Amino acid sequence: MTILTGAPTAHESAGCEPDYVQLLTPEGQRVEHDDYHFDGDDDLVRTFYRDMVLARRVDTEATALQRHGELGIWAQLLGQEAAQIGAGHGSRPQDFIFPTYREHGVALVRGLDPGRLLGLFRGVDHGGWDPAEHNFGLYTVVIGAQTLHATGYAMGLTADGLVGSGDVTRDACTIAHFGDGASSQGDVLESFVFAATYDAPVVFFCQNNQWAISAPIERQSRTPLHWRAPAFGFPGVRVDGNDVLATYAVTRAATDRARAGEGPTFIEAYTYRMGAHTTTDDPTRYRSGADVDAWRRKDPIARVLAYLRSRDAVDDAFVAALEAEADDLGAHLRRQCREMPDPSPLAMFDHVYAEASPEVEAQREGYAAYLAQFDLTGAEGER
Amino acid sequence: MSKVTLAKALNAGLRTAMEADDKVVLMGEDVGRLGGVFRITDGLQKDFGERRVMDSPLAESGIVGTAIGMAMRGYRPVVEIQFDGFVYPAYDQIVTQLAKMSYRSQGKVRLPVVIRIPFGGGIGAVEHHSESPEAQFAHTPGLKVVACSNPVDGYWMIQQAIACDDPVIFLEPKRQYHGDKAELDLDATPDPLFTSTVVRRGEDVTLVTYGPMVRTALAAAEAAVADGRSIEVVDLRSLSPLDLGPVIASARRTGRVVVAHEAHVNLGLGAEVAARVTEECFYSLEAPVLRVGGFDTPYPAARNEHHFLPDLDRVLDTVDRAFTF
Numbered sequence: 001m002t003i004l005t006g007a008p009t010a011h012e013s014a015g016c017e018p019d020y021v022q023l024l025t026p027e028g029q030r031v032e033h034d035d036y037h038f039d040g041d042d043d044l045v046r047t048f049y050r051d052m053v054l055a056r057r058v059d060t061e062a063t064a065l066q067r068h069g070e071l072g073i074w075a076q077l078l079g080q081e082a083a084q085i086g087a088g089h090g091s092r093p094q095d096f097i098f099p100t101y102r103e104h105g106v107a108l109v110r111g112l113d114p115g116r117l118l119g120l121f122r123g124v125d126h127g128g129w130d131p132a133e134h135n136f137g138l139y140t141v142v143i144g145a146q147t148l149h150a151t152g153y154a155m156g157l158t159a160d161g162l163v164g165s166g167d168v169t170r171d172a173c174t175i176a177h178f179g180d181g182a183s184s185q186g187d188v189l190e191s192f193v194f195a196a197t198y199d200a201p202v203v204f205f206c207q208n209n210q211w212a213i214s215a216p217i218e219r220q221s222r223t224p225l226h227w228r229a230p231a232f233g234f235p236g237v238r239v240d241g242n243d244v245l246a247t248y249a250v251t252r253a254a255t256d257r258a259r260a261g262e263g264p265t266f267i268e269a270y271t272y273r274m275g276a277h278t279t280t281d282d283p284t285r286y287r288s289g290a291d292v293d294a295w296r297r298k299d300p301i302a303r304v305l306a307y308l309r310s311r312d313a314v315d316d317a318f319v320a321a322l323e324a325e326a327d328d329l330g331a332h333l334r335r336q337c338r339e340m341p342d343p344s345p346l347a348m349f350d351h352v353y354a355e356a357s358p359e360v361e362a363q364r365e366g367y368a369a370y371l372a373q374f375d376l377t378g379a380e381g382e383r
Numbered sequence: 384m385s386k387v388t389l390a391k392a393l394n395a396g397l398r399t400a401m402e403a404d405d406k407v408v409l410m411g412e413d414v415g416r417l418g419g420v421f422r423i424t425d426g427l428q429k430d431f432g433e434r435r436v437m438d439s440p441l442a443e444s445g446i447v448g449t450a451i452g453m454a455m456r457g458y459r460p461v462v463e464i465q466f467d468g469f470v471y472p473a474y475d476q477i478v479t480q481l482a483k484m485s486y487r488s489q490g491k492v493r494l495p496v497v498i499r500i501p502f503g504g505g506i507g508a509v510e511h512h513s514e515s516p517e518a519q520f521a522h523t524p525g526l527k528v529v530a531c532s533n534p535v536d537g538y539w540m541i542q543q544a545i546a547c548d549d550p551v552i553f554l555e556p557k558r559q560y561h562g563d564k565a566e567l568d569l570d571a572t573p574d575p576l577f578t579s580t581v582v583r584r585g586e587d588v589t590l591v592t593y594g595p596m597v598r599t600a601l602a603a604a605e606a607a608v609a610d611g612r613s614i615e616v617v618d619l620r621s622l623s624p625l626d627l628g629p630v631i632a633s634a635r636r637t638g639r640v641v642v643a644h645e646a647h648v649n650l651g652l653g654a655e656v657a658a659r660v661t662e663e664c665f666y667s668l669e670a671p672v673l674r675v676g677g678f679d680t681p682y683p684a685a686r687n688e689h690h691f692l693p694d695l696d697r698v699l700d701t702v703d704r705a706f707t708f
Contacts, residue, residue, distance in 0.1 A: 152452020190445035351490035354548035
């Protein structure tokens with residue numbers, strides 16, 4: 001019997017490579033792993049590269065829009081592009097993705113217009129995209145709550161007979177995204193219990209970016225996070241979260257396993273939050289520049305470009321065209337953000353219930369009448 | 384159908400709903416093999432299978448959270464919270480997720496989840512088994528809250544709650560589960576779910592209540608006849624939304640209103656009823672709207688609960704007070 005002792009300092013600092021699945025080194029060298037393999041071609045790697053560049057551009061533009069006062073706040077993904085793009089491509093269209101509020105890269109892969117993400121951060125809505133359109137759920141702000149929704153949805157997939165048929169276009173699973181901070185939430189641990197005991201087809205994808213606002217991973221866990229999974233009765237794997245080939249391969253294996261009816265998997269994508277928690281945060285108050293510099297040398301995008309260049313799989317024209325595409329995306333985001341109308345005041349009363357409540361409707365009418373006194377067109381519900 | 388208890392009526396209502404729609408699933412602690420600690424789901428797992436009557440791990444947040452996921456997948460989960468005081472571990476999922484998903488998604492995600500909660504005291508239980516948390520849920524936009532008071536309402540209201548596309552907190556008066564029996568007319572047309580109803584006509588004072596206190600109120604009204612006092616009793620049934628039409632119509636006739644509930648009086652449903660009745664028919668009132676309910680203490684030890692719970696005498700004492708202004 002193996003006893004995991006869990007030394008208090010079992011976390012690896014940036015200077016010491018942790019034990020994880022890696023298929024592409026920070027220098028862009030392909031390496032092999034005994035259990036996980038990347039079987040894609042250069043086209044797929046180019047797609048990963050493109051999506052990571054675009055995801056970073058979304059993040060950069062949105063951060064700038066916040067600085068210009070166009071967004072109230074923005075939660076940055078900088079540094080986590082490989083984790084998100086790999087996880088996004090590791091799912092199939094019929095899989096349902098439950099994000100937290102930083103999964104802009106996953107949203108991009110799923111086909112959601114990144115401009116749709118801005119409404120929540122601009123304060124014009126709480127999300128509001130149709131989750132069914134891209135099987136991509138709404139951003140969830142209360143940390144970890146969505147892991148239970150992902151588990152319940154997965155239980156529903158099982159009940160619907162959509163697991164284990166062997167038909168890859170039909171069988172489905174869910175992916176629950178969360179972070180190292182959320183790993184301390186009871187809901188996340190309860191979702192492990194439910195997923196395990198119902199053998200639900202759910203993949204728990206934890207981006208361990210080392211920081212929950214100012215709290216380091218050591219405040220969340222005494223042991224590596226992926227050690228938790230076996231205690232619940234399903235496998236846990238740690239992957240280099242800055243290696244898109246590895247995050248893709250590990251996610252693909254885990255989702256294949258879930259769809260095949262073999263139950264949940266926990267993935268700890270070991271990465272780093274290069275930016276602030278959100279645009280309201282100041283990380284210089286709690287962490288050193290040396291750590292950030294060490295992680296900058298593990299940049300998820302640079303290593304893919306180095307790899308593609310080493311294979312002559314991209315040329316300057318490709319890089320320039322991608323840069324132009326990113327510029328267009330940036331312009332689209334800026335325009336979409338600034339043109340986003342404020343909601344009409346009376347829209348506040350919409351959709352509280354499926355079957356309207358007479359009380360809310362009375363308040364709507366009362367407020368419309370109140371506004372009408374001031375001759376505001378809002379009383380008509382439009383402006 | 385012969386006369387049935389509230390427990391049997393709820394069981395029959397759940398069975399009918401499950402027969403009518405195979406998306407209806409039951410989830411909760413001990414609801415399967417055991418049939419629930421109050422036996423409300425007795426026999427349903429045997430007849431509908433483990434897929435549809437699911438014995439859950441002992442984690443209320445997990446139960447409600449996974450029910451939300453099931454609902455997103457197209458199911459209509461009916462969750463049993465074992466006792467009122469055990470709902471708080473699920474409070475976050477109910478208030479921050481279940482109640483807000485329709486609003487967050489601008490109506491694109493509907494969560495037709497029913498959360499059944501046996502509520503109220505009077506059964507001599509230990510701490511956390513006798514509470515009345517309705518105001519906490521009625522205060523939350525996005526939830527609908529109903530309380531049944533008798534077998535006939537139990538049978539129909541549970542089916543109506545399951546058919547509702549909104550999340551419904553469904554409160555069951557646990558001390559009535561195995562109490563008075565009533566005849567079920569399966570061909571009857573029930574009142575709509577979110578309506579209140581006058582359950583006894585009277586002329587002198589309007590007594591407004593719901594859930595376990597309806598029985599007490601009716602007994603009080605009967606006892607008051609000897610004093611020559613005629614009490615009209617309104618069963619609210621729906622606590623959110625409130626259907627105060629019958630209450631206001633009654634208040635305009637009687638001029639006096641008393642609200643009774645087991646829950647703590649401070650900021651309870653009675654406060655809301657009092658405020659709205661006062662606003663709607665101020666000039667019809669002969670006295671302030673009075674409240675009688677549980678004291679603003681935690682629920683006491685069982686040997687004291689008969690002092691805490693408003694009984695027939697305390698209700699009539701408050702009714703008397705309404706005639707002193």
